[in-house]
Amino acid sequence: MPANKKLLMLPGDGIGPEVMGEVAGVLEWLDRKNIASFDISEALVGGAAIDAEGTPITPDTVARARGSDAVLFGAVGGPKWDKLGFDMRPEIAILTLRRELGLFANLRPATVLDPLIDASTLKPEVVRGLDIMIVRESTGGIYFGEPRGVETLPDGQKRGINTEVYTTSEIERVARVAFDLARQRQGRVCSVEKANVMESGLLWRQTVTALGAAEYPDVALAHMYADNCAMQLVRNPRQFDVIVTGNLFGDILSDLASMLTGSLGMLPSATLGAPDASGRRLALYEPIHGSAPDITGQGIANPLAQTLSLAMLLRYSFGMKDEAAMIERACLAALESGIRTADIMQPGMRRVTTREMGAAVMRELERLAA
């Protein structure tokens, strides 16, 4: 197969390289089976790059990411680099990539797989079959709005200020991502803000409504206030298909939704940029977990979130829906075979290492491809 798609792998620190190792195995398998072949390269980020290159991410790595069709990121950070100044923090790598690549739409799926249904703190009947996609605007809103800061008032008190700001174009571009995703899913978008008390929320609602009517009449659009959405996610999460929201509410709601599934080591994510004139869209895929320094080097990390991040990459960046679904099915089948890494261990299951879980996924892939 022509290796015409450029894929940059950035394993990072801690368990990043351990779980990325299992993904490299899946990529080799896809190539060996003539299913798909990519132009793959690798670079250092985070603490590993600070140690070897003196900075969390070099301009060359950023340029290579910009020139790639997709970036697969592991995790960065760890106690070794905790005491460095703010501009030398390993996390600067991911923030730089998001900014330099213009990645504004963060996609966080919250999916409950049947074998792990008991890992959720909610009742099985509430979360069985859960499949939500939260689209969070990730470069605007109150985390970036001006004015911001802390000022001293004439009476000596201090006042902290942050500003929620969204323009129509910022709202439209993230809403488009949500509408497009809904078309590939159940065809429903729920747009979330606080239009009852915030002008920026009212603009958000009006803008999403107008875009939906003009360009996505086939997608069912609903609106919900953020506080109600938090409640509904716990009360009846299966009512949602795609949720689209701003940076602040998305930060909170996506963490809430991911915990409905109960397992950090299982959850992938994507951050997408805007498509250019040719339709090419820069994108970065990563598990939502961090570098897990507490278990680094023990070979016990769960590689499934990283593997499922590859599945997202194939689906959303390369349009390879069947291959993505095959990887997702292989992860599910590995769990159904009764094995678990330590983080998702359950009574009656066999505890396995990172390598053993990776090998089980490969076995299932082999079976599915036969």
Ligand code: NAD
């Ligand atoms: P973490 O996600 O690394 O770990 C939280 C807990 O979950 C730990 O007990 C860890 O062992 C466990 N865990 C996480 N992923 C796992 C996996 N795949 N398999 C098994 N267990 C898993 O979060 P933290 O402890 O708050 O942060 C550790 C470091 O990671 C910090 O330096 C932090 O800044 C960084 N971090 C990086 C990212 C990123 O790279 N995007 C995200 C979050 C945290």
